Structures are given as structure tokens and as C-alpha cells.
Amino acid sequence: MTVPAHDATRPLLSVRDLTRHFPIKRGVFGRVTGQVRAVDGVSFDVAPGETLALVGESGCGKSTTGRAILRLIEPTSGAVTFDGIDVLSLDGAELRKLRRRMQIVFQDPFSSLNPRMSIGAIVREGLTIHRLAEGGAADARVRQLLEEVGLRPEYATRYPHEFSGGQRQRVGIARALSVEPSFIVCDEPVSALDVSVQAQVVNLLQDLQRDRGLAYLFIAHDLSIVEHIADRVAVMYLGHIVELAPVERLYREPVMPYTQALLSAVPAPEPGVKRERILLAGDVPSPANPPSGCVFHPRCQHPARDAACAKIVPPLEEKAPGHWAACIKQPPTSVSWEQQQAAGGTKPPEFFLPRAALHRSA
Amino acid sequence: MTTPLLEIENLHTYFYTDNGVARAVDGVSFSVGVGETVGVVGESGCGKSVTALSILRLVRPPGRIEPGSVMRFEGRDLLGLEEREMQHVRGNRIAMVFQEPMTALNPVFTVGDQIGEVARIHANASKREAWAKAIEMLKLVGIPAPEQRAGEYPHQLSGGMRQRVVIAMALVMNPALIIADEPTTALDVTIQAQILELLADLTRRLGTSVLLITHDLGVVAENCTRVIVMYAGEVVEEASTVDLFARAHHPYTEGLLGAMPRVGGEKDRLATIPGTVPAPTDWPKGCRFRDRCPYSWERCAAEHPPLYQIAGGHTSRCHLADEPERRQHPHPPLAAQRGASAA
């Protein structure tokens, strides 16, 4: 199966058909009656030094994907390759070694730091576990890291509750950097922060990426931040990647109807410009009971939506160079018109790009 | 000029804590007209939520509204009301929509019961009348199959639906004013769009005024006619929405606008506001923003700026209004300088 890859250079991280289901247990004996398909066959690559954003709304599976890659949650199936190493087959000791190279920064600055440890101890932990430095050398390294993220080194003895949300987030970043990773999963790192603080942390992440050549999997739901920091963007819905494209392309010409709706929903700080919105009907279906065929079809506003959409699971295919989308109604598509008609299709594919999905670009 | 619906003058709400007196709201004045949607923008610690709670007199010890504060609603002095009269106002004439729909709803009662409760308290409705009203409200807020939904419990509904229920509860008695405190922050962006659209539509139809509290300037731009920017317990700028975005005056507002990434905007480094909000127990003398301001000069430390009139309906709490030439000489804010020297 062809998969969206960045380019010819070997990707740093390669994810194929990653799946994570959570069993639903009922009854006294805990009989499994269904599966919550949190992540349902996700594939993508991340090149060294690039930022791939993973966007979507709550319940789409983006956080689960990030954690599954690091094996903080074990995937149900699929493959994860990091720098050629098969991550899912590693045992304890080998996995621990690999952990140095793949790190994570969490969303909630209040629960991502151990309240009983000073921030210096928190940042030092990684150095001790992997025997990177000890004693005075470790202290020096901790001071260096704190400075690098913009905190005064003398605050190393203080506890997390003495700092603001933005500062705690910086501590989390310092902790991730302490083991010198080449890849960091940023799980909604700025969602819980004020706007001006968000800006500070985003700038910091960009500086660090430039200085250290880090690759990021940037998980977020805020499309404006994502446009600012990402090189490529993958849009997730109900456990599937429905669109993946370089950032300018995604925002200028979103192909997947869900992406179009998502972009149109972002409030624009332009008063007086009453933008028409694509309002999606209803709520996101439960991942325990996803719709058949295309998971988005019940809420889709594409004019060619028909019965075929409920039957055929759209493959993620390349609509333009580097631009992948899962929609059988947006040409070009490998699902032929005959196949669609056989599945009950009545409207042939036609390209649809509503103005409501577009924001004025600079 | 008609009498404003809500007039707040010189509101001070202080919290008396072990660490000192936190002056959460420190001299805030504004008004909301009939049918207007006014936005209150600010970040954590600016006092916007406490302001909302103060209006409804929901502030509990160790917090209290200081004497000298004036709050007039529909011509009546809110602070002079007895608690029972105030209860008659809450949910009836002024309704509140909170940020977290899950905690705003009681998990052990059906949504129909909770909406109906408002009618039973304020309109003396019977159980049957209240239930009918609940279904009518659910329909109004666009919840499909309202008869069935009314019998469901909050946990059975999604976040967006719950927020619709909360809005339904707020609208039961057709209040003159709704105070919405970050009503969509906890929701996904597509749901947020739905909810804001709903709120705008309903308030337009019913003529309800809205005090919309948020940190999201984008939400403000699309929904409010006037904006109040708060910082460190004070109003630092007030203007019509168009004026605020086109001609922001106060450096904090400028900073906020600069720090916001926008879809379709430029991709350089985001402008940031260095430093952090000072502590409410210890507001600095003079201008509270001066340490983080790129234009501040000696006067800012010495003299607390009043609200200057910039243009019709546009005020700003900044000495630049008096000495605009200073804007030509920006410098790195003190907060950034101090930090750099310690690194």
C-alpha cells in the first residue's frame, strides 16, 4: 500500500497501520461486547528535523496515536519503525535505550510534573537513569537545560506548584531534552496556556528545533498554532487519518470535507467580516460505533455524497503531489465510478472547495 | 441615549487571604446596553471571571465586594438587594453560562428536570408545565428528539449537547442579560462554532444582552460589538470591536493581537509579551503593565494611568494617549532585560 512519505530520504519515524482498540466489557464476567476503535489504521512518516502536526477534535485518537508510538500505550497492531529499528518488538532493556531518542511533552502543565520533586530533580532524572552525568556534572547539565528553556537555573530547588503554567511547561520540555532525543511527541503542549504564554512556548519549541535538529509530532486541536509551527499536517477523524498535506497546501486548498469544515470553524480575528461557516450537523459519533464506509459520511457536506460513501472505505490516496486525502468524491480517486455505482453511488465525483473553508492568506 | 441595562461603576472585589489582600477586581467600570453583546477579554489572573461572579453576587468569603462599588441592573441597585431578591434576579433576569458543562449540570438529575427546575423556581410552574417548557427549550437550542433527550442524564450527552442544555437553562426565563464565562473554551472548534452561532442567533431573536467573557480574540471578533480588555484587575482598553482590531491603543492589547497566530497569516516568530502577570496581592505602583511594556518611561512608574479618551467610545489606560510621540521609541521591556542579565 502506498503511504504518504515525506520524500526520498529515509524517514526518522515510520508508522504503518497503527491500531489501538479498547475492549468494552459488560456484565459480571467482563465479556467483551465491542471495541472502541480509538486508532484505526494510521500510517505516516516523519522526516528528521521536520514537524508533522496531528490535528483533530476530541476523540479522534491523536493523543492515543502519540502515546502508542512511544509504547506508553501498547498498540493493538501495526508497525512503528524508528531510525530503522522496529519499536514494537523491543524488549525492556532495549526499549529503555530507545526511549532516550523519542520523548514526549504533555498537555497539562499541572499534572505532568511530580508535585513532590523539585524541578531540578525532575530534569535530572533522565540523566541519572541513563547514566549520562552524575554529581557536579549532572548539576551543571541541569542548569544548562533550565537556561535553555528560559528558566533561571537557581530555581532548580523549587517545586512545581511555585511556577505558572507556562513555566511548568518549560520544565517538561527541559525534562524531555535532558536525554537528548531526536524526536519529541508534543501532545497539545500549549492548549492549556494563555495566548501570550502559548506564543512564548511555541517560539521556544521552534528555537529548540532549529538549534538541535529535532523532529516533532505536534498534536493539537488549535489550527492557527498548527499552521504556524508545522511543515506537514495530518488531520484525524474517528481514528483515521483523513488528510495529510504540506501545511500551505492544507490551509489553502483543503480537499477532505472534514478539513474544510474544521478550517471554516476557526474564529478569525477580523471583525466585520462575517464569514460563512460550514456547520456540521450533530456530534462526533462514538468511536465504539463508527459509521460504515467513510467514517465522516453522516456529517459530510460534499454535494456528491451518496450511498456509496456509506459502503466504501475511502483509501488515503494522493490527490496532488504530497497531498493525500481519503475521499472517493474528490478526484482524482482510484475508486472508479463503476465501483461506486456498484455500491449504490448515484453522484459522480466532482471537486468541491467551498469558500467558507478558506481564510484570507497574507 | 437610553439607560444601559447593566451599569458597573468602580467595582472592587478583594479576597482576604493568608498571603495578603488579593485585589482581583480593582476599579472596573463598564456598561452593557439592551440587546448588545459585549466581550470581556483577558488572560488568567486579570479578574474577568471574578467580575462575572461579582455581578451575580456569587463571590464568597474570603472574597467580598468592597463598599464604593456600584452595580445597577435595570435601574436597580444590585448591591442593595436582599439575598432573596437577588435570588429572584439570578437565573431569571440575569443568567450565567459557565465554562465546564459537565460540572455545571447535576449528574443525578435528568436534563429535563434541570431545565424545568428553573421554571419551577422562578415561574412557579407545575411539574407538567416545567417538563413541557424543558422540551420547548431543548427544541429551541437545536437538540434533536427533545422529548427523548429530556429524560437523559448529563453523562449521556456529548460536551456540545451539554453546553446547549446549559444555554437552554439560561434562556428559560428569557433573561435580559446572559453572562457567558468562556462558554466554548472546553469544546472542540466545530462544536464551538455551532454553540456561538446558536447563542448569537437566539440572543438576536430574543433581544438578550450578552456579556461574553473569553480569552479568544477570534471569538470576540465574530460575536461582539464592543470589547473590554482587562489586565491586572482593571479595564485597560474599551472600544468597538472594529476599532479594537484596527486601531488598538494599549500596548497589552497590541501584544495580545501580536501573539495570536492566525490562519492564513504570516509565519514568522510570534510576538510575545515577556514577563508574567503580577500577583493580585501586590499590584505594582503606577501602571501595572509597565514592566512588560515596550514603550514605558518614568511617568509610567510614578503615575497610575487613568482611562484616557482616545476617540468616541474608545478609551485606553495608557499614558501614550497623553504623549503619543513616545510610541516612536520602543525598547525591550524591563521584564526581558532583567531576565537576560541573570541568564
Place this chain on the structure above:
Amino acid sequence: MSAEVFAPAKHVRIGAHPALRALARDSRARIALVVLLLIALGAVLAPLIAPYGPEAQLDIARLHNQPPSPAHPFGTDKVSRDVLSRLIFGTRVSLAVGLGSAALAMSIGIAVGIVAGYLGGAVDAVLMRLVDAALSVPRLLVLLLVASLWDRVGIVPLTLLMAGTGWFTVSRLVRAETLALRDREFVLAARALGTPTLRLLVRHVLPNVLAPALVAAALGIANVILLEAALSYLGIGLEEPAASWGTIIQDGADSVTGHWWLTVFPGLAILVTVFACNALADALRDAFDPRQLPRGTTDALFASEA
């Protein structure tokens, strides 16, 4: 290198452990601690402050069962031992058994709780069913049964017995906390760093589950003191002529109203100690929970602003 550098929020007081500081501020805790400290001091300095030895029979003929008097402020018992001295020495026993068993029970309970909570699955199921079974048997009954197998029980066996029957509740509490902690992000972060499991449990889980365990321990001490007194009163506790609050009461059991001082004074001692322990437990519970919003500070305000 980022140019923005910040100081922590000035209004939060910097320095030592947040819970300890909250505790220090609580007047209940201060009083309770002072009382307990005095009691402990009394126990340690017993030989110096008690007027007589605990077993000194002063004058069986004339000084037995004497009511309180200037020479013997708490009276004497049936073999003319000074009750005040016995009370003071008895403090040693009560505290030793109380603290000893609490420490031991806490250790066992925490270990079991963390293991069951973190590992889950079969281990958790087995351990918790064991605890459930043990909890369904009344503790006093078990103690009576076991203690009655011997004629009289020494301090060490008694302590072990108390600990052995007292760790179940702690383990349940700790397990519940561990379950909640397991999915907290800082634990995930530690796993992401590659922290070995043992280190994770000791450095990240343990300090954060201590809170309920300490509260349970404070209550446990009070409980044990009562139980020891009960056992001794029933005649199955410590051996004669050991001085403990329970044995003093037991001595006066044949004439509770007649020789009231043999019941009242040890009773008061038990009351005061148990009360202080409970007050301390309450204060501990409040100091630990919630911790992220220290009471009475402006953090509580900021939480509502977020």
C-alpha cells in the same frame, strides 16, 4: 537560546514541602503535635520524672488502694504501687506498641497497595481478595483469639500482632491512590524517560501515596492504643507486672466506682492521646488535600480564572 527568562510567581511562598507548611499553619495540628510530643517526652524521660518505679510496691499493708493524695496524686493500686508512676511508665508501652505497629502496618500496607495498584491484573485480584477476606473478620476477635493462645503476651509479639491485623485498610487506600496515579502524566513521563519500574514506584508513586497512608497511620495509632488497653483489661494483654494503661485499668476492674482513680486516670490518658492522634490525622488529611490549591492563597483564584 531563548531570550525570555522568568521568575516564579511572587505571591506563592517559596521553600519547603507544601504539605508540611500547610500543616505548620494549622492550629489543630500544632496543639495535637505539642500534646503528643509531651506524651512522648514523658515516655522517654519516665525514669527521671516518675516518683517511683513502676513495680515498686511501697507498703502493701498500709498503702494499697489509697485514693489520690499529695504523696500519690493518682492514688495507689491494690499492691500499693504508685499509679502516677505506673501511668508514666505505661506511656512507654502504649506508645511503643502504637508507633511500632503503625510503622510496621504502614510499611506492609503501602507495599501491598502499590504492588496491587500498579501491576493490576491477577496480582491485584489475589491480593485484594485476601484483604477483603481479612477485613471481614473483626479485628478484636482475631486479637482475642490469637492472644488467648498464650498466657500473656509480651510487647514485641503484641506489636507484631497489631501490625499483622492492621495493614489491610492502608493497603486499600494506597491501592486506590496508586490506581489514580498510574495514569497521571508525570508517571507516563517517567516511563517515557525509561525509568525502571522499581525506581518509578519508589520515586514517583510512593511519595504521592504517602498522604492517605499517613492519615491512616495516625488513626491507626489511636486504634492500637485502645485495643491494647482493651486486651489488657480483658486480661489477655501484657503480662504482669508490666505497667500499661490497660493493665492499670484491669487492676481497678474489680471496683470501678470504689477505686475510681485506677480507671479514670489511665482512661483520661487514653482519651487525650487518642484525641490528639485523631486531630493530627484530620490536620494531615487537610494539609495533603488538595495540595495544588493551598488554602487561603490566591492560587484558588487563579484556578477559577483559567
